[in-house]
Amino acid sequence: MNEEVRPVMDPEWHDDEKLIAALREALASAEDVPSAFVEAGKAAFAWRSIDAELAALTYDSALEPVAIRSESAILRSLTFASDGWTVELELTPDAVLGQLDPPGVGMVTARGDGGELATADIDELGFFVLGPPPTVPYRLVCQTSSGTTILTGWIPP
Amino acid sequence: MRDDPTVVDLVIRARDGEKNAWDELVERYAPLVYSVCRRYRLTQPDIDDVGQSVWLRLVEHLPGLREPAALPGWIATTTQRECFRLIRATSRVEPVDLLQSPDIPEQAIAEEEVLRHERGAILRTAFSELSRKCQQLLSLLMQDPPAPYDEISRRLSLPVGSIGPNRARCLTRLRQTPALALLAADGPGPNDE
Numbered sequence: 001m002n003e004e005v006r007p008v009m010d011p012e013w014h015d016d017e018k019l020i021a022a023l024r025e026a027l028a029s030a031e032d033v034p035s036a037f038v039e040a041g042k043a044a045f046a047w048r049s050i051d052a053e054l055a056a057l058t059y060d061s062a063l064e065p066v067a068i069r070s071e072s073a074i075l076r077s078l079t080f081a082s083d084g085w086t087v088e089l090e091l092t093p094d095a096v097l098g099q100l101d102p103p104g105v106g107m108v109t110a111r112g113d114g115g116e117l118a119t120a121d122i123d124e125l126g127f128f129v130l131g132p133p134p135t136v137p138y139r140l141v142c143q144t145s146s147g148t149t150i151l152t153g154w155i156p157p
Numbered sequence: 158m159r160d161d162p163t164v165v166d167l168v169i170r171a172r173d174g175e176k177n178a179w180d181e182l183v184e185r186y187a188p189l190v191y192s193v194c195r196r197y198r199l200t201q202p203d204i205d206d207v208g209q210s211v212w213l214r215l216v217e218h219l220p221g222l223r224e225p226a227a228l229p230g231w232i233a234t235t236t237q238r239e240c241f242r243l244i245r246a247t248s249r250v251e252p253v254d255l256l257q258s259p260d261i262p263e264q265a266i267a268e269e270e271v272l273r274h275e276r277g278a279i280l281r282t283a284f285s286e287l288s289r290k291c292q293q294l295l296s297l298l299m300q301d302p303p304a305p306y307d308e309i310s311r312r313l314s315l316p317v318g319s320i321g322p323n324r325a326r327c328l329t330r331l332r333q334t335p336a337l338a339l340l341a342a343d344g345p346g347p348n349d350e
Binding site: 010013014016019020022023024025026027029030032033034036037038040041042044045047048051054056057058059060063151153154 | 171174176179180183184187188190191192201204205206208209210212213214215216217219239242243246247273276277278280281284295298299301324325328331332337
């Protein structure tokens with residue numbers, strides 16, 4: 001985008017009524033932002049030390065119509081993907097079952113804002129079993145022995 | 158855009174690991190992320206999701222950010238991209254209309270939001286630089302509908318007849334605050350004539 005956008009004084013601000021209206025809008029738009037949203041942004045700094053590829057949520061079974069949801073013990077299945085990597089997860093009461101694709105041996109760690117919550121090995125087929133599931137929101141950091149680190153989005157407990 | 162010395166300083170300090178500087182950056186730009194998300198009518202949980210991705214990408218992007226002045230634009234376009242990603246991932250229909258036939262080009266939306274955000278931030282800074290008396294008076298006048306003069310008179314112990322002149326004086330001071338005066342000086346110059 002054009003990075004030379006200049007926030008020059010709006011000519012309308014010379015008009016008292018319009019300046020008051022602009023000020024009202026400016027103050028209100030800052031108040032609109034929930035404080036939890038700002039706090040979550042501040043907490044993101046804790047992830048600074050992790051040099052990882054971000055894998056974003058591409059599938060969430062909770063968003064599917066109820067009729068086609070599985071009846072099994074799987075509470076929810078999620079898929080995260082980045083360029084070239086996919087992490088498929090099944091959240092069960094006892095464990096987080098996952099598969100990294102393409103497969104690769106490595107380590108997976110669940111991390112919350114407070115630090116590491118659980119860790120497990122990733123086998124040669126890319127499978128891992130992480131349990132018991134964390135009780136606070138977390139993200140998974142998958143580190144493969146080939147040197148790639150993949151960080152998923154937030155996962156609800 | 159002026160190279161805002163505050164933003165440059167915050168970016169450098171956050172890059173060096175100073176948490177306070179990061180917090181200030183987030184406070185400063187959270188309204189921008191939020192307003193772009195609102196523009197795409199995302200729900201609160203989706204806005205939270207987009208926010209997380211944007212801040213993480215920013216944490217990652219800080220070391221490579223050569224021109225801190227470009228930060229607002231980067232934040233707006235990154236937020237847009239995350240909004241599209243989420244809309245694609247969660248909607249059952251392909252958001253073809255959204256992506257391929259926008260009435261307003263995406264870049265124009267980002268620029269508009271950046272400009273609105275920068276103007277808003279400047280007005281908020283300017284307002285915070287006013288005397289308490291002026292802040293109180295303007296706050297009452299900004300209410301919708303504005304507080305009646307007799308109520309303002311009672312609450313601020315000002316004669317009704319002096320409210321009008323005080324209002325004009327406070328607005329003049331607002332225009333003269335460093336935040337706004339800088340803009341006026343920075344406005345269309347002789348080269349633009």
